[in-house]
Every structure is written in C-alpha cells, then in structure tokens.
Amino acid sequence: MTDTATSRIRLRDRLSAALPDGRVIVDTDITSSYARDQAVWAPAGVPIAVVRPRSTAEVQTTVRICIESGTPIVPRGAGTGLSGGANAVDGCVVLAMESMDAIQAIDPLERLAIVQPGVVNDQLRAAVAKKGLWYPPDPSSAPWSTIGGNVATNAGGVCCVKYGVTRDYVLALEVVTGLGDVVQLGRRTAKGVAGYDLAGLMVGSEGTLGIVTGVTVRLRPAPDHQRTIAGYFDSVGDAGDAVEAVAAAGLTPSALELMDRRCLVAVDEWKGMGLSADADVILLGRIDTPGSVGDDEAARMSRCFTGAGATWAAVSTDEAEAEALFAARRLAYPALERLGPVLTEDVCVPKGRVAEMLRRIEAIGVEHDTVIANLAHAGDGNLHPLLIVDDGDAAAEDRAQRAFTAIIDAAVELGGTVTGEHGVGLLKRDGLHKEFAPEVLAMHHAVKAALDPHGILNPGKAF
Amino acid sequence: MTDTATSRIRLRDRLSAALPDGRVIVDTDITSSYARDQAVWAPAGVPIAVVRPRSTAEVQTTVRICIESGTPIVPRGAGTGLSGGANAVDGCVVLAMESMDAIQAIDPLERLAIVQPGVVNDQLRAAVAKKGLWYPPDPSSAPWSTIGGNVATNAGGVCCVKYGVTRDYVLALEVVTGLGDVVQLGRRTAKGVAGYDLAGLMVGSEGTLGIVTGVTVRLRPAPDHQRTIAGYFDSVGDAGDAVEAVAAAGLTPSALELMDRRCLVAVDEWKGMGLSADADVILLGRIDTPGSVGDDEAARMSRCFTGAGATWAAVSTDEAEAEALFAARRLAYPALERLGPVLTEDVCVPKGRVAEMLRRIEAIGVEHDTVIANLAHAGDGNLHPLLIVDDGDAAAEDRAQRAFTAIIDAAVELGGTVTGEHGVGLLKRDGLHKEFAPEVLAMHHAVKAALDPHGILNPGKAF
Structure with a gap:
C-alpha cells in the first residue's frame, strides 16, 4: 500500500473514531454524489470522505483533525452552486452541512432569526412568514439551496434590485476558523462598529476563510402588495x-x-x-x-x-x-x-x-x-x-x-463584474484576474493566509 | 542631537522634498491642532509633521516614505471623532485629508457619487439633493465631518433605524495600502460577489488597514414626505x-x-x-x-x-x-x-x-x-x-x-455592543476586549498584520 493510501485510511479511521456513527461516509458511490455542484464543466476531484456533522462541535472536531493531517476541507450546502465552489478537490474531506438544519430562533421584536447553515432558504422564508416577517434574498435555487450556501456565495435573487443581497441580511455568524476555533462574529444589535467587519468578510468567501456553523439573519416586515x-x-x-x-x-x-x-x-x-x-x-x-x-x-x-x-x-x-x-x-x-x-x-x-x-x-x-x-x-x-x-x-x-x-x-x-451573485468558485477565477489588479489579488492572498494559515479551507476556490 | 531628533528632521526633509510646497507642516502651533479629535480624555501624542495631501499620488508618496522610515501614519478627516481614533501617536505623521474635497461625479442613473475623502457629509448631501437624490448617513457631525472620516468609523445617524449605516452605502473605495500601493476595491455595479468584500472590511477599520483616497457611494431617491x-x-x-x-x-x-x-x-x-x-x-x-x-x-x-x-x-x-x-x-x-x-x-x-x-x-x-x-x-x-x-x-x-x-x-x-457608530478608537479598546473572545481578537491581529505588514497604519487604534 502506498503512503498516501495508508494516510487516507488513517484519516478516515480518526474521523470515524472521533465522530458519532453515521457521520463519516467513505462509500464511493455516495461520496461521488457529493463531489460536485451544478456548474457544468467545472473540474471536480475525488474526496477521501464525506462528513455530515450535526453540531458545531462535530464540525470543530473535523476541522481539527484535518488541520493536524493537512487535509483540505470543502464545505457544501445543497450543491446547487453554479460556479464549482463546492466541487471536491482530490484528497479532501467534503463537509456536507445539510443535516445542521434547525431554525433555532425567530425574534419578531428584534427582527432576526438564528439558524443552522443547512436550513433551506424557502424553509426559512416560510417559517418567518408565519410571524409576518420576510427574509428577502431569493435565489432561483431557494427551494433547495441552504442559508449556509447562500452565505458562502452572497446569494442574490429577484428581490435584490430593491432589497439587497445576502450580506445585507447577515448580522452575525458562528464560524469554525482555520485554526479550529469556534468564534462568534458580528452582533445581534441593529447597529455596531466594534472591530473589523469579519462577519461581512466571511459572506461571499466561499468557505475559504472559515466554516459557517450558525447564521443570524436580519428580517423585514412582510412585503407590501406587489x-x-x-x-x-x-x-x-x-x-x-x-x-x-x-x-x-x-x-x-x-x-x-x-x-x-x-x-x-x-x-x-x-x-x-x-x-x-x-x-x-x-x-x-x-x-x-x-x-x-x-x-x-x-x-x-x-x-x-x-x-x-x-x-x-x-x-x-x-x-x-x-x-x-x-x-x-x-x-x-x-x-x-x-x-x-x-x-x-x-x-x-x-x-x-x-x-x-x-x-x-x-x-x-x-x-x-x-x-x-x-x-x-x-x-x-x-x-x-x-x-x-x-x-x-x-x-x-x-x-x-x-x-x-x-x-x-x-x-x-463595460465597467461590470464577472460575477453578480453566483460566486467565483472555479469557473470565474480567470475572469477575476481580469477584473482585479495584481495588488488586489495579493491582498486576497494575504487575508486568506492570515485566516487560514494551514491552507486547508476550500483551497483553490474563489480567487 | 539624538538619533531620534536626527531621523525626525530627515523624515521632514524627505517629505518636504517629495511633496509640493505647503503640503508638509511642522510648525508645532499648527501640528498640535491636528493632534486630537473630540474625544474627551483620550490620550494624544505629538506628531512629527502634518501632511495635507491634494491627490492620491501625494498620499501614496507619503505612505511610501513612512514605510521606508517606519513612521506611523494617523489619517484624519475633520477631527470630529468621539473615540480618539484620529489622535496622534508620538512620532507619527498626521495625514489630514481635508483638502481632498472634490465631488468627482454624481450619476443619477446608476444612483452613485464618487468623492474624495475630504468632502463634508452635508456638502455631499446638498449636492446630490440638487439631482433629486439622497445620501442617507447623517451623523450629528454632518455639517463638519468628512465622508472619509464617516467611512473610517462606519458612521451612523438618525436615519439608520430605517436606512442603515455608512457601510450600506459604500460601493467602492480607492485605497493606498499598507504596502504603498493604490488599489480599487469594491465595484460600481449594483451587485457583485467577485472576491472578498475588502471594501466593506475597510469601512469601520479606522484607518488601520489602508488610507481611503476615494469613495464611491450608493444613493437613494430623495426621501418621501416625513x-x-x-x-x-x-x-x-x-x-x-x-x-x-x-x-x-x-x-x-x-x-x-x-x-x-x-x-x-x-x-x-x-x-x-x-x-x-x-x-x-x-x-x-x-x-x-x-x-x-x-x-x-x-x-x-x-x-x-x-x-x-x-x-x-x-x-x-x-x-x-x-x-x-x-x-x-x-x-x-x-x-x-x-x-x-x-x-x-x-x-x-x-x-x-x-x-x-x-x-x-x-x-x-x-x-x-x-x-x-x-x-x-x-x-x-x-x-x-x-x-x-x-x-x-x-x-x-x-x-x-x-x-x-x-x-x-x-x-x-444585555447582549449589546460597546460602540454603535463612533468606533473603538482609543476609548473603547478595553470594552472591545469584553465584547470579543481572544480568538476573535486574534483574527483581528492576523488581518491587520496581513494588510499592514509594516504596522504603520494608525497603530494602537480600533482593537
């Protein structure tokens, strides 16, 4: 057996030992179905394993094991992405967040909801509508795509022309960092300027700066007659x-x-x-x-x-x-x-x-x-x-x-951008180099290295 | 003469030689008036010089000289801040942006304006009002404070309860970076998810991640009857x-x-x-x-x-x-x-x-x-x-x-934040340590080190 094969088996064993039964999937018939999103022609690698965590602690455990073993992690919502952002890279662990799907709180007074990343967009919209509230971002994938995936790509939709995109509705995030820490970013208040806008920085970063395990979204009153x-x-x-x-x-x-x-x-x-x-x-x-x-x-x-x-x-x-x-x-x-x-x-x-x-x-x-x-x-x-x-x-x-x-x-x-709402993923990386000066790309690399010093978070995506 | 005194004179000479006449002020009667904002009891140091640039190129020249000489730079708008964010640190160059005060474009179709950072908030509001448009952020300091200062602190105001804060209106920034490069961050389009939200990250960073030399703001139609x-x-x-x-x-x-x-x-x-x-x-x-x-x-x-x-x-x-x-x-x-x-x-x-x-x-x-x-x-x-x-x-x-x-x-x-709209500056640094976990502060340090590797941009402020 090659060294690589041995280390893969060792990683699978470590994950299986550290996580509850059923969380770690190595059956290639199943793992291959987690290896790509809906971007036609974007390349996809072969994952070592798919982990389906049910808690922030399980995500943290997975990230820490991947840090120790130098294993890339590719986080994934519903896989409805159109840029290849959730496509596996060879030898990675795919972190499929679909089972973390609880709506933890809806607060009509503060006009916010707290959800796990695997909650489907339409489910959130339906749940808040029952309380006379509205979560505006409405990508075409809303019946299937998850809030975590929407956060990763800063998803838009039909309503954006008046009501803005996902980032405009993210108040706070719980994130497992590239160091394996669990952190709370952002705030619950309507306003706040304490520190850098790290929650905003995470939105649209396509899983390259941290794994989102909780999302606090801002809500609006139910929309008026259209x-x-x-x-x-x-x-x-x-x-x-x-x-x-x-x-x-x-x-x-x-x-x-x-x-x-x-x-x-x-x-x-x-x-x-x-x-x-x-x-x-x-x-x-x-x-x-x-x-x-x-x-x-x-x-x-x-x-x-x-x-x-x-x-x-x-x-x-x-x-x-x-x-x-x-x-x-x-x-x-x-x-x-x-x-x-x-x-x-x-x-x-x-x-x-x-x-x-x-x-x-x-x-x-x-x-x-x-x-x-x-x-x-x-x-x-x-x-x-x-x-x-x-x-x-x-x-x-x-x-x-x-x-x-x-x-x-x-x-x-024409003064435009290469991606309005789908993200860079793999398909727009060349385009990004046309849009951004080398100095701006260097800033991206510096921020990435600062927050993911081990280089394990969805490597090769977004820029 | 001490080594320090010699190097100070050398720095002043280099700045004066590299910049047009009148840009570099060393008269301590004048420089002392640039040494603090309106935060009562926040400590202020003594600057070596005040530079009043009139162009992005002059800002870049100043930043590059400060990088080479390891001199801290404290950027400053109108000095109306209430947290000490613009207070001088000993031996710094204060970069007073007040003379870069041109409104460069107002585009009613795209609903945006492009301004230099020294434009006063009320001046921008008045200029866009003539075209039936509205720039909502309205801090109490609006008759005096500058858009650059508003960006630095992510300023709010009376209208925020419905219309949001400065960050919600910043589409793009021109920034002189901690490496002395001039970069364009953000975009002119209504939507865009290309790369990390570095423009948003700059907003509210109190001059610690870059010097803002141009601001593209989003506008709204004139408000309805109140x-x-x-x-x-x-x-x-x-x-x-x-x-x-x-x-x-x-x-x-x-x-x-x-x-x-x-x-x-x-x-x-x-x-x-x-x-x-x-x-x-x-x-x-x-x-x-x-x-x-x-x-x-x-x-x-x-x-x-x-x-x-x-x-x-x-x-x-x-x-x-x-x-x-x-x-x-x-x-x-x-x-x-x-x-x-x-x-x-x-x-x-x-x-x-x-x-x-x-x-x-x-x-x-x-x-x-x-x-x-x-x-x-x-x-x-x-x-x-x-x-x-x-x-x-x-x-x-x-x-x-x-x-x-x-x-x-x-x-x-009570689940709140230590600063809603004034910024951390010097006065809220202790408070920030109560609000943020050590892991979150470590992320701030990592981002700061990534974008300001020489540590010259408003050191000691914001966190």
Whole structure:
C-alpha cells in the first residue's frame, strides 16, 4: 500500500473514531454524489470522505483533525452552486452541512432569526412568514439551496434590485476558523462598529476563510402588495433601453426581470404557456410601494416600457395572470436545461450598460456559433446568459467556452463584474484576474493566509 | 542631537522634498491642532509633521516614505471623532485629508457619487439633493465631518433605524495600502460577489488597514414626505417601553430619537424653547411611508407611545413645530457641552433591552455620583449617555470614568455592543476586549498584520 493510501485510511479511521456513527461516509458511490455542484464543466476531484456533522462541535472536531493531517476541507450546502465552489478537490474531506438544519430562533421584536447553515432558504422564508416577517434574498435555487450556501456565495435573487443581497441580511455568524476555533462574529444589535467587519468578510468567501456553523439573519416586515408590470419587446436591446428608462425615471422596482425568446420558447415547449407567440422579449417588473403612490409608480414603469419601444405594456390587473408570468420566469432555467447542458453566466454591468451588454451577448452568440438564452435580473444589471450545448458535442463545447470568456471580457470592459451573485468558485477565477489588479489579488492572498494559515479551507476556490 | 531628533528632521526633509510646497507642516502651533479629535480624555501624542495631501499620488508618496522610515501614519478627516481614533501617536505623521474635497461625479442613473475623502457629509448631501437624490448617513457631525472620516468609523445617524449605516452605502473605495500601493476595491455595479468584500472590511477599520483616497457611494431617491410623531414621558423607562412597543407593532420609523430631562433643560437654558416644562423625556419619531399607509402608521406609532404611558403623544400637523423638535434634538449635544466636558458613550443594545438599559444608566449615574444625560437613536437601540463633569474636577472625572466602564459592562451583559457608530478608537479598546473572545481578537491581529505588514497604519487604534 502506498503512503498516501495508508494516510487516507488513517484519516478516515480518526474521523470515524472521533465522530458519532453515521457521520463519516467513505462509500464511493455516495461520496461521488457529493463531489460536485451544478456548474457544468467545472473540474471536480475525488474526496477521501464525506462528513455530515450535526453540531458545531462535530464540525470543530473535523476541522481539527484535518488541520493536524493537512487535509483540505470543502464545505457544501445543497450543491446547487453554479460556479464549482463546492466541487471536491482530490484528497479532501467534503463537509456536507445539510443535516445542521434547525431554525433555532425567530425574534419578531428584534427582527432576526438564528439558524443552522443547512436550513433551506424557502424553509426559512416560510417559517418567518408565519410571524409576518420576510427574509428577502431569493435565489432561483431557494427551494433547495441552504442559508449556509447562500452565505458562502452572497446569494442574490429577484428581490435584490430593491432589497439587497445576502450580506445585507447577515448580522452575525458562528464560524469554525482555520485554526479550529469556534468564534462568534458580528452582533445581534441593529447597529455596531466594534472591530473589523469579519462577519461581512466571511459572506461571499466561499468557505475559504472559515466554516459557517450558525447564521443570524436580519428580517423585514412582510412585503407590501406587489403590482406586476409586463412589457413585450421585439429585441433585447429595446428591453435594455427600457431598463435604463426605469432607472432614469427614479423608480425603484421590487423586481425587474428579463426573458428572451429562447427562454419563452423553451417554457412554451415544456408547459404550453403560449408566451412566445406574443413577444420576443418580456420584461417583468414589480412595484411594492404602498397605496396610490405605488399605483402611480407602476403606471410610470409601464410608460417607461412603452417609451423604449415595447410592443405591448400594462400593469396587470389580474393576480393569477401576474403570478403565471413570474412562474414562467422561474421555469425558464429548468426548461432550458431540458435542451442540453447549460453553462450559466452571471455577469453584472452598470444599469446604463444593460442594453449594450445584451446586444454584445447577441453578437457573441453569433460569432461563436453558440445558442445563448438570456435570463436577467435586468433591473440591477445582473445578466444570466445561458449557453446551451448539445450533450457530448466537443466542438460546440469549445465554442461555448470561448463565448463564455468573450462575455466576461465584455462585462469587464463595460465597467461590470464577472460575477453578480453566483460566486467565483472555479469557473470565474480567470475572469477575476481580469477584473482585479495584481495588488488586489495579493491582498486576497494575504487575508486568506492570515485566516487560514494551514491552507486547508476550500483551497483553490474563489480567487 | 539624538538619533531620534536626527531621523525626525530627515523624515521632514524627505517629505518636504517629495511633496509640493505647503503640503508638509511642522510648525508645532499648527501640528498640535491636528493632534486630537473630540474625544474627551483620550490620550494624544505629538506628531512629527502634518501632511495635507491634494491627490492620491501625494498620499501614496507619503505612505511610501513612512514605510521606508517606519513612521506611523494617523489619517484624519475633520477631527470630529468621539473615540480618539484620529489622535496622534508620538512620532507619527498626521495625514489630514481635508483638502481632498472634490465631488468627482454624481450619476443619477446608476444612483452613485464618487468623492474624495475630504468632502463634508452635508456638502455631499446638498449636492446630490440638487439631482433629486439622497445620501442617507447623517451623523450629528454632518455639517463638519468628512465622508472619509464617516467611512473610517462606519458612521451612523438618525436615519439608520430605517436606512442603515455608512457601510450600506459604500460601493467602492480607492485605497493606498499598507504596502504603498493604490488599489480599487469594491465595484460600481449594483451587485457583485467577485472576491472578498475588502471594501466593506475597510469601512469601520479606522484607518488601520489602508488610507481611503476615494469613495464611491450608493444613493437613494430623495426621501418621501416625513410625518413627525412626538411623545412626552415621565421616565426614560416608559420611553424605552414605547420604543419596544413600536418595534413590536411592526413599524419601521425613519427616525426614533430620545432626549431626556437633562438634554431638554440644557436646550431650554441655551435657547429658551420651553421643552422641559412639558416633558421629562421626549421621543421623536418619523414615518416616511408614502400616502395614507404612512398616515396610518404614524397614528399607530402615536398610539404605541400612549400605550407605553406617554403623558402626551401626537402626530404633528405643524411642519414648523416638528422641525423645531428635531432642531432641539440637534442642539442637545452642543447645549450639554456648554455645561462642561462631555464624555460621550455609544453603546447599542437590542431593541427589547432599551428600557432596561436606560434604567441601568440612571442607576449607574446615581451609584457613581455622575451627571448623565441621555440622547439616543432609541429606535435602533443606539444610546448616547453623555457623562458631564465640571472642568478640572479630578475626583468627578474619576467617578465618570467608572460610570463609563459600568455602562459598557451593562451593554455587553444585555447582549449589546460597546460602540454603535463612533468606533473603538482609543476609548473603547478595553470594552472591545469584553465584547470579543481572544480568538476573535486574534483574527483581528492576523488581518491587520496581513494588510499592514509594516504596522504603520494608525497603530494602537480600533482593537
């Protein structure tokens, strides 16, 4: 037996001896199912073991054993990530946090909830809704993705355009550090400036600076009545102009989503909704400003759509119709996945460059002979061009990879960022080097080395 | 001449040679006026020189010379800080950023402004207001304090209870690092998760991790019509109960301020407003929800005040009267300063503990025979007990110091933090050690060492 094989067996034995029965999984049929997230084409290694802890103490035990043995740890929520951030590296322990799924407290007075990282986003939202409260971050993965995973990637969603991203809702974190300590970061109070914002630093760090074992989130009162404004357009460019017009009018929509023809056709083919007969591109806006002021804002948004060239625009008066349009938005991604592997982009550009960026994406698709569908949180400039390739077509894959890179380059050129809400993971590391100067990357390395001196926390991810 | 004296002269000469005329000040009559902020009793050292840069390049030149010579740098905005964060350390260069005061861009479409750090808060607010926009953070020091200083302390203000603090409005920073590099941190887009949140980490770090030379702030549309709700109470405890009742009712005021009898008397003695004849404690609330929904919320807040024992409560129907009440709130601090040196506390406790904390502060004042006036951003639990001492009374100073410590201990015991918005500076370092575990302090030291390896950036501050 090789030295490596011996040391792997020794590590598994140490973990099994230190943790309760059932926590350590070494059966490769099972461990392989924990080896990657949903990022198409991101490489994944082979883990030595998967640990499914049920307490902070068990996480700490695992981290300490990995520190002593120099074993990389890859933390993982539900595995719905789209950048490869949760993909195993060879010889690692995957720390699957799904079983730490307790909602420990919901405090309506302080408007906060305390949860374990494995709580599913939609479960938290449902639990706080029962108390008249709202946890805004709503990534498309909300029915499956965990709060811990949302924290790791600073997840966004439809509501961000008005209500911000995960970091805006994280008050405090419990973290097992790169030294194997359990620490409380952040605070429970509404305000606080004691010390560095280490809780904020952990959010979006993709498990490279610490393992999150507890999350205190800020809540809001239940949202007000939403009005839905729909606009149909002949081109993505016109729809992009409408997004700019909404911003220029000083409106703050609570959602402003875009679906292009490829999305509409895919949804129609799957669910027979008949959307693509009416429009090439649909913009879906929402306004939740209370009362007649909100009614007025909704009418103004509709006029912005018309002014930018919408073939049809209206404030919906039919709740069921409005819900159907947002249902189509939610179905677009799985509808496209039915057509083949989907490589999901996640660039974000300034609002004034949305139209230009959408036009460039269209041109890039033509240039690289790649089918690109556009789903977008258009209101905040966060675009998700979806590159679709026939399964197993290596030449098409290669063209799609080049289109992917061209989209990143265009976003950076337009003053944007390579990732709006999915994280860098593995897929955006090259892009990050285009966005950041070497001095900024050096600061990342310095912070990483400071907080993970043994270099075991999700190595090779995020930058 | 001693070695130290020689090296000081050499440093002054190097700075003077490398920077344009007038930037380097060595006249001790002037440099001494740059040696401390407004924190009573915080120690201040003697600077070697004050540098007043006019460009990022001049800051970089200064930092590089200080790195080479191992000279500490203390950055400084307007010197309105209340924790000693800008106080000179012996042998330092004070970097006075006041001359870098250009508003470089205001972009209504992207809702952002780009400013140099020396821009005064009120100047920025006035400039963006002309374009129908709003920069919310509104510390009491807004007429004098700079955006750079606000970033250093993550400044808050009256609006925070609904609109958040400085960090919530910082999109991007230009920073001269501890290695003397100029870097761009953060982004211009509405969303972005590329890399660690180093911009957020800089906010509130009190100049210990980098020198901020440019700030891109997020703006909001101009605020809606504000309704003012006033409540008069017989005790701080009753007023605290009213704060809890407002939170429990699910209301989100855009301001909820408290002034106790000592504040009211001080304002009356100065300005003859006659407030103290009517009330022992005043709560001032604001609601900016649009339309009839906001009217209803204002009425509900008034009922919360009455239900908690207000002797009088009403929604103001008189704009001038409402403005006078908020003017009194702004005057309270300078009115108290007329009575003697004011040691300003800045604890923040959970909303449900405000009443208890106010009662404890009252008891601490009695126990330590110290006059304590209470001004508070009560709605977010951020209390500013103001300890007032006769000038030169050493025994009273000593008692006040003990009361100060007792207040910090009480706040931590109630689940609060030692500083809500003023920063740690020098005055709260002991308190921080009560709030943070040794492992968390070790993380601070590690991050500090990573980003300021020469240890020259505002050493000894913040933790």
